[in-house]
Amino acid sequence: MSFVSRTFALGLFAAALTAPLATQAQSTVVLTGKISGKTADSVAVSVREHPLDPKEQLTYAAVNDKGEFRLAMKVNGPTKADLVYGDDVAGLWLEPGTNMDVRFKGDDLATSVKFKGKGAQANTYLADFDERFVENDGFQVLPDNISLYEAPFVSFLDYRRKEEMKFLKDVQEDQTVSPAFRNYVKAEVDYSYANDRLTFQDLREQVVATEGRLKMSPTYYDFLNDASLINNEAALQNENYQEFLLNYVHYAATAAGHKKGDPEFYRVCYNMAKEKLQGPARPVVMGRVLQESFRFGHVKQSAAMLDDFRASVDKSNQFYPVLKADFDAHKDFAIGSPAPDFRLVSAKGDTVSLQDFRGKLVYLNFWRTTSGLSLRDLPYAQELAKKFNGQNIAFVNIALDDNEPAWKQLVVSKKLAGTHLRAPGGQRGTVAKAYMLQEVPAYFLIAEDGTFLNTKPKRLSSRAAMDEIKESFGKAATYTSAQPAPGKN
Template structure:
């Protein structure tokens, strides 16, 4: 299990950030008004995405047409301080919004971020974030990557301490001459504290990812975690806090050393969050873990955790979100029966999943103009050769190609396995397997149950080895029953 590096690859202001609310009572109606002008516009509208859905990557979308001179006005519901993404064409900028804000935003579409100009109610908070971004997120000296990650422990911690000290001085100086809400103070402080904690926590893993040798850590390296306030007031709104919680509970789950990490990982996360978090932070993280469990965990575990969640969590916003996730992904969870299908093969035959009863099946989905799919096609022959001794049936579904062109492509590339055809994105098999992006790969056991809903790609360096290991693990487990 590896730690993600979202904090290292994205910024605090100008990236897709998620807002997590603090409870249903706080989500009463309020409004914020955003006016502005976009010079050299590339489309006829502007969109504001408010991230008000707890534990979700989706939010409320508000779109308005630009006037002839590029001006616009948006009035949106803002229940409490939250982040919103102002989008025009391919560009976007994040805004910190509070009830009652009347913010004027002016940008040039040809240089979206650098040309940003703000004024009005809400200017002070957003100006701080812009200045913080430019000083600490864009200057390489303050970044973990590309060079600071290769420092040994003593110098790496010195780098983190000096960065945090500079950030605290920056915030302190700003607050002396600017009046902001207590909510924003908490947000700004969380950005500093949890960026430090997250970068320190992920030091070893990120270093490995970029090819560095694992550093020798002192016995007390992780003692700082005892001082971190996991339930920091006001931190829920901050992406750095969310990144830290994700990585922290992954770290804690590995410390628990569950007997079967693959099987017990999500239940272990769920248990730890219940033990160590409280209030909305707990509800938010439980919601995220359940959403992941529905996608990648074992169905019996997901069902049990979902029942417990319904008893433990009273906030209707989280309950509604998790219920929608459960209904969406429950049918393709690990341990469920793989959906039956019958499709035309490249040989012109009708082929059904039932034709491979009592066999291990590797099922993939490709689509025309998918670059990664093309990479996987190039690796497919070698992938098949590596798995030849495992007795796995390779089934590949291609979506949306011209039928004759598709057949010719299969023949020309001499791709092994069974190749099936789905005419377009409305094909029932895509709905049954909840395929929304390409490529997608599944591993189906001989008894017809799904044992991996996010299987390794053929083009992945460890693809064949990981699939072989999964097959061996399944067979060994079945033999012990």
């Protein structure tokens, strides 16, 4: 993994934050070079033009028979980018006026790339940092050190930062690189440390399944009291800074007693970002929270927050169009959106619709008799159906089978519990398309009012499935009641 893609790479992140997109002055960057052992006919530079839009802009250049290329592109200021050749990627730092000779081996771009010319020194630092710290597992947060307890984990982070600071000293004293680049590298060191320390407790809980959540010492999170760490315009060009701010808002909401999965979680995060953050990073992080809400929050809360964002935060309309398109792309399957109805024939021969289960929690399981993973989950489905027998939940299983006799024989011979239906046409059929199924098994939790409660619940075979179902009874009503206007926690 290259330095540029160490976290959520944003390409033109800084430029997008420091001026409206449409009015930024552009300047040309030129890369010429030669590839030893050509393996592809083109080379490209990839940048992200908008900090909230995942789409990347690729600028291509042809590679001739000698392995030579020339690539020219416009940039809106200091820019993080990717140099892409085949499946290999290396980080780039580009600024107006950059004019470099770039050379590398065709089968080993990342570790063989060399730079000469204007901008070469900064890019050489990037490559060196990548080799010393990013590609070196000894400096990465991996399961082995995530499993540590607090004191040894902090010692690991302190040692890594000490070594990175030695590298940073050389960069800070080198006047041939720009202040923007020096700020970028300093932020890389500062916010990789802050991010890893901030997320350690959550990561450890996921990795170490044999222990409960680690209780941290009273002073563990004191580093967050540094106001300059939160609002730091000098770090705007570094993607780790934005990721840290998003994690910081999550932490602040959790510390205030709101858990992920609670109906009001993303609304609280949105309001905390609005209140605690300043400057150009504020709308970006609020936008990131909105994008999380579009995927995991309630559709009505998301719509209300989006309206508030447009009216009170993004008056220049720099971010709203991207966010509105993202909301529209996810709203049909968001929590609170109505689940598509269906009318299908059951294994018993009667016609059943989703509406028949209105008033009950519905665990919807799409499967197929020829799917090994689906068949493996069947015993767990039976066990769950028995454990929740007599409670206000229906286990509805829809088979995407064209072979009706084989499906019916399996259901009857195995005496499968729950309601069993078959959707004609399989994954090309109307029901599969309505639920946008890409594979089976696929699961959905549908609330008592017929709206989506969870489009990716725990699998039937998961130990956590039972707890998740228990917590889902009546949850739609709590979402409905947790709808105060944005701005109120």
